[in-house]
Amino acid sequence: MIKNIFLDLDDTILDFRKGERAAISKTFCRLNIPDSEETIERYIQINLDCWRALERGEMTKAQVLVGRFELLFKELNIDTDAIVAQEIYENYLAGEHDFIPGGKELLEELYASGKYRIFMATNGIPSVQYPRIKDSGIGNYFDRFFISEEIGYAKPSKEFFDECFKRIDGFKKSETIIVGDSLTSDIRGGINAGILTCHFNPRGRQYGSVIPNYSITSLDELIPILNSIN
Ligand SMILES: [Mg+2]
Structure with missing residues (x-):
């Protein structure tokens, strides 16, 4: 039993999928990053890859949280602070339920x-x-x-x-x-x-x-x- x-x-x-999309879109707007479907999808994929790496013991939580934005910004070739992006995102995400x-x-x-x-x-x-x-x-x-x-x-x-x-x-x-x-x-x-x-x-x-x-x-x-x- x-x-x-x-x-x-x-x-x-x-x-979470819905909340993540809403929060990342708001984060991009706040940082003046175009919140195109393509960019959002790319973030979601990079984020997923980072969490899988954490599950395999290859990344720490702290590395995932900031690293996903670092990787994305590098790919987009934009000069935005990943730590700031993570803080903004976390705040928006906390409001999605x-x-x-x-x-x-x-x-x-x-x-x-x-x-x-x-x-x-x-x-x-x-x-x-x-x-x-x-x-x-x-x-x-x-x-x-x-x-x-x-x-x-x-x-x-x-x-x-x-x-x-x-x-x-x-x-x-x-x-x-x-x-x-x-x-x-x-x-x-x-x-x-x-x-x-x-x-x-x-x-x-x-x-x-x-x-x-x-x-x-x-x-x-x-x-x-x-x-x-x-
Ligand atoms: Mg789950």
Whole structure:
């Protein structure tokens, strides 16, 4: 029976893609950088590559945050301070908290059932995540927030999960599942940690080497799955 749910935040409960686009577009405007679709797409790709490098242990969080802007500005051949850009972006991003369809309803229902302890597991930045959690009104649904920067390790490392597990009273791996949209951090992380995994896969991606125990294309499919696990 599942008693502990590790839940990813970005693109699982909150719509990070939408927030990221809005925040980066505002940042470019503020810095007088043309916010063309092409430039925004390029930023998104570079950012993604940087986070993948972090997941592989090849970049630190600090290197990702500023490095993504350094790389972009170098490519665009513009002379803008990456540290300033990062600060402006972070501020705008902290104000973005649209839900993934069904995200709030899922939290309400899990919480109301009284059957689960819900733990947020995110690699995001505390100064961005906490305002978004507060403004979206979801803070009360969680027992604890496990934010990589505060834990000292990031998903998918086993160390991240071991640190979280230590902080949960009466914790058992067999009673625990992680739910998230990322195969490289959530699902690989859950597999590394020896817990069940459920991939939120709204675009129906095909699986390769990382295969979750469960897969859902819409968040309302989760509760029936949890109920089916003995
Ligand atoms: Mg995510």
